[in-house]
Amino acid sequence: MKFDMIVIGGGLVGASLVAALKDSGLKMALIEPHESMPLPQDDKWDSRVYAISPGSAAFLQELGVWQLMGAERVAPVYEMAVFGDDNTAHINFSAYEIGIPELAFIAENRQLQTAVWEVLKSSNENLHIFCPAKCTAITWQESHVEVQLDDGSQLEAALVVGADGVNSWVRKQAEIDVSCHAYNQIGVVANFSTERPHRQIARQWFRRDGVLALLPLPDKRVSMVWSTTEDHADFLRNLPADELCHRVEEASSHTLGKLQLITPPMGFPLNFVHVDKLIKPRLVLIGDAAHGIHPLAGQGVNLGLRDTRELAAILNARGMRTDCGDFMLLRRYELARKEDILALELATDGLQKLFNNSNPTLARLRNLGLEITNRLPLIKNRLMQQALN
Ligand SMILES: Cc1cc2nc3c(=O)[nH]c(=O)nc-3n(C[C@H](O)[C@H](O)[C@H](O)COP(=O)(O)OP(=O)(O)OC[C@H]3O[C@@H](n4cnc5c(N)ncnc54)[C@H](O)[C@@H]3O)c2cc1C
Structure with a gap:
């Protein structure tokens, strides 16, 4: 199966990227191993909550989430x-x-995930969701990337987006160096x-x-x-x-x-993760796959949604570039995101160390x-x- 883009990981950040690109004309695949997406709803309160910034709320509003x-x-x-x-x-x-x-x-978290997956379910025929599905192998070629799933499916795309969380499998396969420490x-x-x-x-x-x-x-x-x-x-x-x-x-x-x-x-x-690179040829990292920060500032998911906003804006405005994996586009994303990510990594890590000292x-x-x-x-x-x- 051939796609323009494969997003690996359907958490809030990965799923939001797909929602933000639903009218981009790109043929997309979303791969998520969690069995029951969207998560089942009930009246019970979810212990996992997020402080969503006004900027993230406005972005989620634009997506219809x-x-x-x-x-x-x-x-x-x-x-x-x-x-x-x-x-x-x-x-x-x-x-x-x-x-x-x-x-x-x-x-x-559960309400947000459900809302974003509702938007995906109403998306057009350009989106193929593989869920539950797990990637078993990924190979980068010069002109495309090949991804193999545990049911034997073979996918091919011009670009892979790693949105598979702080212990990112995609990041490991791409051999991107990380500096990390457990808190x-x-x-x-x-x-x-x-x-x-x-x-x-x-x-x-x-x-x-x-x-x-x-x-x-x-x-x-x-x-x-x-x-x-x-x-x-x-x-x-x-x-x-x-x-x-x-x-x-x-x-x-x-x-x-x-x-x-x-x-x-x-x-x-809780872990600190800083990645050496946000991109490689035909690969982009977003969300916790691209940065793991301490939750003391309540900013992890907001930082990830800002990755999504930037990448979606670049891909939506790609104009005559038919190859969405064009390295110039990816470079633009990395340049735009580096400073914001580094600033928050340093601030949260510094505060954690400052207050975790007797x-x-x-x-x-x-x-x-x-x-x-x-x-x-x-x-x-x-x-x-x-x-x-
Ligand atoms: C205690 C705590 C409190 C927090 N509070 C806040 C807060 O108030 N505000 C805030 O902004 N942030 C907060 N955060 C941070 C926030 O939880 C993360 O930044 C956010 O969940 C990252 O979203 P994500 O979609 O990048 O990754 P995840 O939510 O981890 O999603 C990754 C997705 O990838 C899937 N996946 C995993 N492996 C694979 C694979 N091999 N192939 C395919 N898919 C895969 C997973 O099933 C999952 O659906 C908090 C974190 C913690 C731990």
Whole structure:
């Protein structure tokens, strides 16, 4: 089977790229091994949520995805409050202060994935979805790429897009060098109902035992991401529900009153991944396959959606270039994306290291840094603008 482009990985980032190119005239294949895409829906809240930036929400709206999200499942964030580990230092960001309606939206992974796959299902005959399907081999030729699937299918395309997540199989096959380190931390996620209203404020505590975030969900509910050591994560995940609630209440200074667990805790290992190259002849990497960052800034999926936006814009405007794997097009993508990716990699990795250090001098400096930044509107605005894209 011959295609112009094969996208390997149908997570939020890969599936969004296909949705963004559905009217491009390109013949596309999407390969996803997960058995039940779109994910089955139920009324239960998904513990895996994302802080979606206004820029990402606008992009998903252009694709027809955002309008499929039930308004009762999406929470706007009007303010963000970040606390240091000395119980006094803090920094506040407010949408009102910079004259925008909201800083972000909190939405569930399952709802987002389902919405984007709904859009794909209504796409035209230019899209062939292989799901569930796994790639078994990939070979790069000068004029095309050959991909073999586990059911024996042989696919051929001018361009392959690796969107298969942080442990990307495609990246390995292409022998792209990566610098990576494990944070030796687990992101423990769970949802709670709260006694007090969260007032659409996303709260984050930099603590000695990691970073705790409580993100607002609709009504009196919050979603927790507690990035902490592997031992502490194990301990938290094995606590009885009321004991876990008690620990989270304490760690969040009882800001939201009594908590009740509404979804069982889950854990995700956290790794830093920096790739040497985003492209190779007839290959592009996007999303977590192209960068793995710590979730403390809630920016991973937003960074991936910015990859998608850029690549889709370049391919949609390819004009007379009939070969979508033309190296000049890929080079344009890499040049456009390098700086944004590197900046966020350095910022998140630096912050993680700064707060994951028990040196008392450093502790004083970082808390002082939070306080000073809080009083410098220009720097604060610059930080906020970065996170809104
Ligand atoms: C605890 C935690 C909290 C987070 N919170 C936020 C947040 O608030 N905001 C934010 O922006 N980001 C957040 N992130 C980051 C975010 O989860 C990732 O950046 C995002 O999921 C990346 O999307 P992706 O589509 O690139 O990769 P994935 O979501 O990993 O999708 C990859 C897809 O590829 C498929 N696949 C895997 N292997 C193969 C293969 N060999 N062949 C074909 N397909 C394959 C998988 O089945 C999957 O569907 C968080 C991450 C963690 C761990």
